[in-house]
Amino acid sequence: MRDALGAMQSVLVLGGNSEIALAIVDRLIEGRTSRVVLAVREPAGAQSTIDRLTAAGVSASAIAFDALKPENHAKVLNDAFAEGDIDLVISAFGILGSQAEFDADPMFALQAVNANFGGAVTSSLIVADLMRRQGHGTLLMITSIAAMRGRADNYVYGSTKAGQDLFAQGLGDALVGSGVRVVVVRPGFVHTKMTDGMKPAPFSTTPDKVAEVVVDGLAKGRELIFAPSILRFVFAGLIHAPRMIWRRLGG
Ligand SMILES: NC(=O)c1ccc[n+]([C@@H]2O[C@H](COP(=O)([O-])OP(=O)(O)OC[C@H]3O[C@@H](n4cnc5c(N)ncnc54)[C@H](OP(=O)(O)O)[C@@H]3O)[C@@H](O)[C@H]2O)c1
Numbered sequence: 424m425r426d427a428l429g430a431m432q433s434v435l436v437l438g439g440n441s442e443i444a445l446a447i448v449d450r451l452i453e454g455r456t457s458r459v460v461l462a463v464r465e466p467a468g469a470q471s472t473i474d475r476l477t478a479a480g481v482s483a484s485a486i487a488f489d490a491l492k493p494e495n496h497a498k499v500l501n502d503a504f505a506e507g508d509i510d511l512v513i514s515a516f517g518i519l520g521s522q523a524e525f526d527a528d529p530m531f532a533l534q535a536v537n538a539n540f541g542g543a544v545t546s547s548l549i550v551a552d553l554m555r556r557q558g559h560g561t562l563l564m565i566t567s568i569a570a571m572r573g574r575a576d577n578y579v580y581g582s583t584k585a586g587q588d589l590f591a592q593g594l595g596d597a598l599v600g601s602g603v604r605v606v607v608v609r610p611g612f613v614h615t616k617m618t619d620g621m622k623p624a625p626f627s628t629t630p631d632k633v634a635e636v637v638v639d640g641l642a643k644g645r646e647l648i649f650a651p652s653i654l655r656f657v658f659a660g661l662i663h664a665p666r667m668i669w670r671r672l673g674g
Pocket residue numbers: 437438439440441442443444463464465488489490491514515516517518519538565566567568609610611612613614615616617618
């Protein structure tokens with residue numbers, strides 16, 4: 424339950440090995456968060472994180488969750504909520520891939536669509552229903568700055584995130600008045616295992632910096648968070664730049 428001050432005591436992370444999500448969790452447990460559930464493909468692989476969180480005084484556990492197995496999402500999520508109220512769900516799973524890999528293997532592109540968009544839709548609809556029934560909760564969906572405009576070098580990934588982002592906006596509007604809110608986070612380039620070996624984009628940042636902006640945004644009741652925050656202003660201009668200019672900028 425959220426305590427009297429509105430702090431999030433229990434957190435469920437879908438894609439519980441995500442470096443960005445775990446950085447957010449690390450910030451939250453400095454406050455009042457005392458229960459963390461990591462939903463991951465291989466629960467045994469999350470043991471070191473569980474040990475670290477437990478040592479910090481948190482009740483931590485891992486459950487099996489695969490974004491590409493939507494037929495299991497209802498049971499997995501119902502079971503997680505049956506253990507006690509969940510104040511915050513962080514939807515953090517994702518496949519980046521490269522445009523070259525997608526061009527060479529359209530079935531891999533479909534897998535990215537099914538995980539990043541399809542898995543986000545099924546799991547979020549179920550989370551929304553469970554939170555509506557418990558009467559409160561926040562669903563934090565990590566989309567991407569790549570969702571904002573199509574680019575030649577990542578348009579499969581970008582379009583999966585655009586679908587997720589638009590879905591999250593609409594879901595948030597649909598939940599107004601229910602006690603449940605949806606928060607969209609659009610990070611730029613973040614140094615994690617997902618981007619390992621890639622050339623950093625301008626305004627690249629770290630999971631901890633993203634977490635700082637996200638936790639601040641959550642506390643302020645924001646519905647849309649850019650990380651770093653400057654991307655909000657950069658993209659306010661870039662979104663309207665003529666396509667010729669966007670292409671020249673590498674778009
Ligand atoms: N890093 C960036 O520059 C960046 C920028 C914008 C947005 N994002 C988004 O931020 C989110 C978190 O990314 P991150 O940077 O923290 O990367 P990350 O550490 O690689 O985390 C992504 C996680 O997604 C999980 N995952 C992949 N496919 C899955 C599936 N089918 N079912 C369940 N989990 C699955 C992976 O789980 P396993 O541990 O099992 O492999 C991995 O731990 C992603 O949605 C990503 O698209 C990242």
